[in-house]
């Protein structure tokens with residue numbers, strides 16, 4: 478009787494050790510894969526960060542609002558001018574093309590039939606400093 482009990486508890490102990498070992502190694506596997514996931518996550522955000530600096534987008538958004546552009550351009554609905562999304566889609570990341578347009582050096586491509594309304598506004602963007610104009614361009618293109 479006593480001996481049976483001993484064997485039973487020894488077996489129980491053996492199983493407990495066995496399962497806890499198992500779960501420990503599973504935990505380790507889990508944490509290994511989450512380390513990998515976060516490493517690749519950092520890589521992704523690092524490469525996105527070099528493409529368009531968030532600070533520039535933020536500065537551009539402020540300028541867009543304070544310079545009165547928002548009066549005619551909404552985020553995703555056409556008002557007097559095309560929406561920011563529509564413009565961002567048409568330019569599709571073409572930073573140089575949009576910069577040239579806002580400097581008054583390129584034809585409009587989103588809605589040329591309405592360009593008479595937009596042309597006077599170019600006086601504002603033409604007068605901007607290079608860095609500010611770049612921020613506005615970054616902001617517009619970020620709305621795709």
Ligand code: HEC
Pocket residue numbers: 541544545546547548549550557558559564575578584585586587588589590591592593594595598601602613617
């Ligand atoms: C009075 C209304 C009005 C204001 C204010 C205005 N826009 Fe526009 N905008 C328009 C209209 C209308 C169009 C469509 C004509 C066109 O695409 O040429 C347009 C088009 C554009 C385009 C697309 C150009 C293209 O290639 O077709 C950009 C970029 C743009 N606006 C930026 C701005 C910025 C930046 C400001 C602020 C400095 C601004 N707009 C202020 C009316 C306005």
